[in-house]
Amino acid sequence: MDLTRRRLLGGTGAGAAALGLHAAGLTSGTAWADPRFPDDPFRLGVASGDPHPDGVVLWTRLAPDPLALDGRGGMPGRRVTVQWQIAHDERFQRVVRQGTAYAVPELAHSVHVEVTGLEPGRDYFYRFRAGGVLSPAGRTRTAPHARTRTDLAFAFASCQCWYEGFYTAYRHMAAEDLDFVVHLGDYLYEYGVGATAGVRGMSLDASFQRETYTLSEYRNRHALTRMDTDLQAAHLAFPWVLTWDDHEVENNWAGDIAQLDSDGFPDGDATAFRARKAAAFQAYYEHLPLRLPQKPDGSDVRMYRRLGFGRTLDLHVLDTRSYRDDQVCGDGTKPGCDTERSDPARTMLGAEQERWLLDGAARSGATWNVLANQTLVAQVDQNADPAVVSSGLDMWDGYTAARDRLLTGLHERGAANPVVVTGDIHRSVVADLKLDFADASSPVVATEFAGTSISSGRDGAAMDKVGRDWLAPGVNPHLKWHNAQRGYTVLRLTADDLRADYRVVPYVTTPGAPVETAGRFVVERDRPGAQPA
Template identity: 75%
Template sequence: MHNDLTRRRLLGATAAGLTTIGLWAAGASASRAWAQPRFPGDPFRLGVASGDPHPDGVVLWTRLAPDPLAVDGRGGMPERKVNVGWQVARDENFRRIVRQGHTFATPELGHSVHVEVDGLEPGREYFYRFRTGGDISPVGRARTAPDPRDRVGELAFAFASCQCWYEGFYTAYRHMAAEDLDFVVHLGDYLYEYGVGATAGIRNMTLDASFQRETATLPDYRNRYALTKLDADLQAAHQAFSWILTWDDHEVENNWAADIAAIDSDGLPDTDPAWFLARKAAAFQAYYEHQPLRLPQRPHGARAQMYRRLHFGRLLDLHVLDSRSHRTDQACGDGTKPGCADRHDPSRTMLGEAQEKWLLDGAGRSAATWNVLANQTLIAAVDQNPDPEIDSSGLDMWDGYTAARDRLLTGLRDRGANNPVVLTGDIHRSVVADLKLDFADERSPVVATEFAGSSISSGKDGAAMDQLGRNWLAVNPHLRFHNAQRGYVSCRITPDAWRTDYRVVPYVTRPDAPVETAGSFVVEAGRPGAQPL
């Protein structure tokens, strides 16, 4: 679980002498193969990544894009499939290669590559790279999950969300890449669908006019991902650790719900159901093309199976949720407002019946010490108005789905799920919450602990405390902590305890911010609820 691969070595790693023996994997493509590819620039400009670690392997990802921001969304690639070699080794110099092979990067998937490597040893560090033509990718590091039967002594991981490219630099990822972690969890809003502005916000760049409009087509989404992934700090964090990802709303559009578009004034014809499904399908495909996801997560049009479960020895079961694709439309027209009785309708669902059953059944059967939910929007009840006579709720969060929340928390309690902990993104602020069966009763038992993390950059610089935070803490006694700065959350767990450190940067509107710990909490196994350190 320890590594000495520094960020500098990761970013500067080059390799030579890639042996191209191995089996050819047929690419599902109608295009002809490019026999001797010669690229106008480095085809690996978007970096490399690994994801969804299993005990015997991981997914390896890259996308060939020598001209990443080409207006047509093809990344400077021709309409031909391209042979890509890959290698996995025990050492970063690739003297001890353990797996290697070939695949095709196809135009149908934006020349992205998803190699599902197996045959590796559990709980072990590996290094990987790609080659095509005469070009070799940067070197990435990955770690396989421990054997499900192993009594793991310790795991370390970080989680993050909400990285609006034009509102802030990704310095937090540089600090994350320097940590000693086993994996990273990303909880959504990997990109934002809005236009980036005339000067690309704080990035102070001039981009093609296509970047000034909201994303709607496959080329739009591809280019917005490419723009995001060109960031060196984000690439460093991907190279350093395997990531486990799920989406929230902005990967498609703000506050979408199942097949229902948000009601906004962006000028797009979202009210046409067929048009929105086409937009959603384009967004889903571009998401898959740019993330280290396994084949079961490959979308079929506007449908995708994003919820899934990963095991890390007998220490942790990670239940990755999708709280967008199966939810009921937001009540009372969405937003934050008082007096919305419809939010209590028992027929309303956040996860959908199938996912809700899958989650509760799996958590109830789990033998792991910790059951962890990778969740998008805040589960804890939050009255957002300090006036005791006014109960104002955020209707996109679980507050807009109170019966579904009751089913979730009661189900975790009744099924005896071991030590439930919820990881949450979305709200651009850090919050620690005791999750109770009855939030209106201070004596109600605590069922689980929720750690909500701030954004990487969305919302610009932020502050340690703001008026909204003061309001939340004043009215909601089950909230134990609040901070509105930018950053990520670092977690270290053992069979006895869970430690969470909120890592924040003082600014994101200029680069090179330092990092500090704004708050630390511990949860003891068998005793739900977080205690400050």
């Protein structure tokens, strides 16, 4: 850790290729010429994200008092100059880029530096300095050159309810050999944390005991999450690619429609809900390594995007919340509703995103097309009785015509080796995705690897009642495997196959759990469907 407090080297870099993005168009008063912080301003850590072949985005937020009730992190209403460096080595003796950026109060003194001019497919180290204080040093990695075919490894994770479990899985993830991490949503939860902060055993201000609505409340919930040292370790180790699901705003939101029983919002009050989304989206951007195109404009933001990793992988990052139709039949899990959920006018992605996805996958020259998706695509009958079909209406099962368009579109357009990675369900599932789930002879067109939660749902088990119901004979024959423990999934991609290792911990309600591999699967190139490895 002495590395994180070495003096910042000056005047030795090869120049800067970054934008002071947060200063543009913002009026933040005078600069704080000689900052003196009451505590470490880098208590929320540092991070990098969205790697390109020539660069990455670097992130930090100055917050010497991260949980200050006004949501300002203990910072004054003045802009602060932040220096940054990126180097070939962790001792910063070979600095290749450096520069300055502004941390402004309008964005909670967060900094997003989009560095360019780097070499493709190699490791770099980065750090920040503000007011004479040096940040921790992070490691990042650029994407391979567009014409390169190289082996890749990444982990995906989701659902990290802070008060329901410790983030031990992230400490283990940080020790893996990975190129990047994909987070599929539920980075935080909007609910109150409880009198003792759940398993964390802490006493927090009353503002943490209620659901989040305001910008300061969302900021502080993010800050509470980001203070976890295991989470910080995983951010330090790799660049992250992130998208959201529902709890970054509110449970099961759909477009401009709040959950039916949402506290404080009359049903159908889209204006009030858009204001809540705007606060949630801004706090999300302020706390994560996102590029300028993902900066929200009020309640509008384009979160879906595509990242290329040479000729091995095209990663299609989806947003299945912002454009979807409302859940049918009052939401939840229930039988019936076949007519409503199969309505061809209903959408999960919205017309523009759906077209963008199918067109991009069809044009892809990569071996693997991976969809970073939130809710389960595979059909899942929730009832073990074959005579009763029970559907989860927030999942793609509630949008069956949209699912048909997705899977048929990938198949008919000849998208190469589509694989879906999914979060949300707090359990791990491996599934064959078929054109017709009711027809045993229908072709398998893609593979879905759904991953469990980091901590949501507290301690899990290898099998539970839900798993037994899903795997009951004749109920869901396209499901290959199930596990309900906590953890993350590692995918390793080559020109010949894609391998998935499900990494799980036996408990999260106390810290220090070991990690093990609960299941291994392989998808061979041009042969959709997973097999045990």
